[in-house]
Amino acid sequence: MRSIKARLVGNFMLVIIISVFILEFFLINAVKQYYYKSIEDILSNQIQFSAEFYSKYFSSYSLEDIIMDDVDVFWQQTTAQVQVIDMNRNILMDSIGVSDLNKINTQDVVEALKGEKGVWTGEVSYDDEPIMSVSYPLRMDNKVIGVIRFVSSLRETDKTINKISIILIWIGLIVVSISGLVSVFLSNTIVRPLREVTKVAEKMANSQLNIRSKKRYDDEIGKLSDTLNYMAEELVKKEQLKNDFISSISHELRTPLTSIKGWAITLKSEDIKNADMIKDGLEIIERESERLSSMVEELLDFSRFASGRITLSKEEMDLGYTIKQIGKQIMPRSKGRLIKFELDCEEEMPRIIADEDRIKQVLINLLDNSFKFTPDGGTIKLSAKSEGSFINFSVEDTGCGISEEDMPYVKEKFYKGKNSKSNSGLGLSICDEIVKLHGGTMSIESVQGVGTKVSVRLPLREESTR
Numbered sequence: 001m002r003s004i005k006a007r008l009v010g011n012f013m014l015v016i017i018i019s020v021f022i023l024e025f026f027l028i029n030a031v032k033q034y035y036y037k038s039i040e041d042i043l044s045n046q047i048q049f050s051a052e053f054y055s056k057y058f059s060s061y062s063l064e065d066i067i068m069d070d071v072d073v074f075w076q077q078t079t080a081q082v083q084v085i086d087m088n089r090n091i092l093m094d095s096i097g098v099s100d101l102n103k104i105n106t107q108d109v110v111e112a113l114k115g116e117k118g119v120w121t122g123e124v125s126y127d128d129e130p131i132m133s134v135s136y137p138l139r140m141d142n143k144v145i146g147v148i149r150f151v152s153s154l155r156e157t158d159k160t161i162n163k164i165s166i167i168l169i170w171i172g173l174i175v176v177s178i179s180g181l182v183s184v185f186l187s188n189t190i191v192r193p194l195r196e197v198t199k200v201a202e203k204m205a206n207s208q209l210n211i212r213s214k215k216r217y218d219d220e221i222g223k224l225s226d227t228l229n230y231m232a233e234e235l236v237k238k239e240q241l242k243n244d245f246i247s248s249i250s251h252e253l254r255t256p257l258t259s260i261k262g263w264a265i266t267l268k269s270e271d272i273k274n275a276d277m278i279k280d281g282l283e284i285i286e287r288e289s290e291r292l293s294s295m296v297e298e299l300l301d302f303s304r305f306a307s308g309r310i311t312l313s314k315e316e317m318d319l320g321y322t323i324k325q326i327g328k329q330i331m332p333r334s335k336g337r338l339i340k341f342e343l344d345c346e347e348e349m350p351r352i353i354a355d356e357d358r359i360k361q362v363l364i365n366l367l368d369n370s371f372k373f374t375p376d377g378g379t380i381k382l383s384a385k386s387e388g389s390f391i392n393f394s395v396e397d398t399g400c401g402i403s404e405e406d407m408p409y410v411k412e413k414f415y416k417g418k419n420s421k422s423n424s425g426l427g428l429s430i431c432d433e434i435v436k437l438h439g440g441t442m443s444i445e446s447v448q449g450v451g452t453k454v455s456v457r458l459p460l461r462e463e464s465t466r
Contacts, residue, residue, distance in 0.1 A: 005191040012183035013176075020172045020179075028165045035157050036132065040119055043134040043150045046078040048117075051136045051148055081151040085109060085135075092146070098126055104149075108135040112147040121154070129155040193221045201228060209236050256288035312355040312437055319391055319458075320349035322356060323384050326363050330371075330382075339374060342381040350386050352460050354438050359458075362431045366395040366454050369427060373399035373452070389460050390440075396453040402446035410444060428454075 082095040089103040111118030112135035121132045135149040193216050200213040209232050213225040263281040327343040334341035363382075370380045374397045384393035402410055411432045428444075435442045439459050446452040 003191075004194065005187045008187040008190060009180070009183050012186065013180055016176055016179040016183070020176055024168055024172045027168050028161075031164050031168075032161050035161055036121065036154075039132055039152055039154070039157060040134060043078070043080060043132070043152055044117065044119075044136075046080070047134050047136045047148060047150045050078070050082075051138055078150055081153075083149040083151065084138075085147040085149060087113065087144070087146060089113070106133065108133050109147055109149065111135065112137045112149070113144065115144050124151075127153060129153055129158065189217075190221070193217065193225075197221065197225055197228060200225075204228070204232055204235075209239065256292050259288045260285050312358060314353050314355050314438075316351050317354055317356045317359070318349070318351055319354070319359065319393070320345055320347075320384060322360060323363065323382065323393065326360065326367070327382060330367055333371060334380065337371070337376045339371065339376065340379040342379065344381065344383040344385075346385050349384065349391065350460055352391055352458060354458065355434075358434045358437075362434050362456065363393070363395075365427050365431050366456075369454075370395055370397035370399060370452070373397070375399070386460075391458050391460060392455060393458075394453055394455040396451065398451040401448040401450050401452055402444070403448050407444070407446060411442075 081098075082093075083091055083098075083104075084093040085104060086092055089105065089109055091098070091104065106118075106120045106122065108118030108120035115137050117137075118135040119132070120135075121130060123130050131151050131153050133149055133151045135147050137144045138146045138148055196216075197213050200211055203211050212232065213228045215222045215225045263285050267278060267281050323345050324343065327341070327345075330341060333339075367380070367382065374380055378398040380398075381396045382393070383396070384391065386392075411428050432442050435456055435458070441457045443455050443457075444452065445455070
């Protein structure tokens with residue numbers, strides 16, 4: 001398996017080699033074009049001067065006469081090979097004595113016969129190296145009568161170009177080598193943080209959740225480090241939540257189970273013949289069993305909420321009617337403890353889209369908390385009213401209240417504060433989750449020793465986005 005470092009260096013080198021190759025190709029071609037163009041310009045200037053000189057001073061003579069008497073007029077301005085060609089593309093004169101019976105059909109001669117300057121680069125039979133030829137028309141009375149052709153060997157020029165090309169290739173190889181070293185260094189800046197993150201992840205996988213990844217760069221790897229650290233923090237919280245869960249449930253289950261077991265042993269004794277005692281024991285067992293069932297229901301709800309498996313059966317419901325029905329159910333409980341129970345609900349409340357069973361669960365849970373923490377002779381008030389596109393309901397009591405230090409945490413799972421009357425510390429947390437699933441909000445106001453007010457705000461039609 002190839003490592004990330006090998007792939008990074010390989011990719012870097014591939015890009016560098018391709019880039020250097022393309023750059024070398026264009027540079028070498030640019031050098032070649034530059035030298036060839038220089039030779040072309042020199043030959044063009046020289047041949048143009050010779051052609052103009054002929055037209056100015058010897059245009060009354062035929063080409064044959066000039067060749068016979070004043071042939072040096074054609075090459076006195078150049079060191080290149082000079083050829084004079086007639087209109088049939090036959091060589092009339094060659095400065096180095098080349099005699100070619102074949103007609104010259106190169107592109108430069110063809111262009112010159114048409115009255116234009118022509119340039120051609122190629123190979124000839126009498127030389128092993130390529131040549132460059134420039135041809136120019138000779139005119140008499142503005143009529144083309146022949147062609148003058150300057151030919152220059154490219155031997156020395158190509159040698160110079162080859163030397164420069166070799167230098168450029170060596171420079172390219174040096175650039176590739178240096179770039180290779182730089183690419184190794186650059187790959188290390190990516191691979192090293194990844195290795196560190198991997199080692200941290202492996203340690204976290206081995207339950208070393210207190211270790212943290214060090215963020216070196218503010219990039220994708222840095223974001224990965226932040227995510228890994230966040231994950232570790234969440235795992236620590238989950239672990240703490242699990243421990244709190246076990247601790248809280250163990251404590252809460254122990255009390256009713258102890259009562260049930262104690263009375264079961266007592267009732268099992270053959271010495272008990274008191275009917276009232278038996279009745280009291282059975283009532284305690286029944287009450288503690290109901291308490292256990294309530295705790296189990298809370299735990300099941302908590303499990304569903306924690307795993308995201310909770311579903312709502314939303315439909316149109318009359319919240320006002322539901323509140324009034326719950327008020328009737330609560331009334332006997334309040335009379336038994338001499339608690340003044342007040343119900344303040346609008347007569348005509350708008351209908352809402354909600355899960356009726358879950359809303360009932362919220363109301364009953366909040367009222368149960370109020371009864372639990374309100375002493376005999378106190379007051380509990382259940383209010384409900386519509387406000388624009390929302391419905392607000394609240395449960396207010398004159399109970400013991402919540403301390404300032406406990407207020408920020410009362411909606412957290414398993415938090416019970418200093419008061420031990422709560423079953424599992426899940427009630428308010430579950431209520432808050434249900435309200436959020438309905439797209440609403442739940443707020444708590446409390447003054448220790450005065451009372452507590454829990455307010456719920458639900459939208460009339462808006463569905464939860466969760």
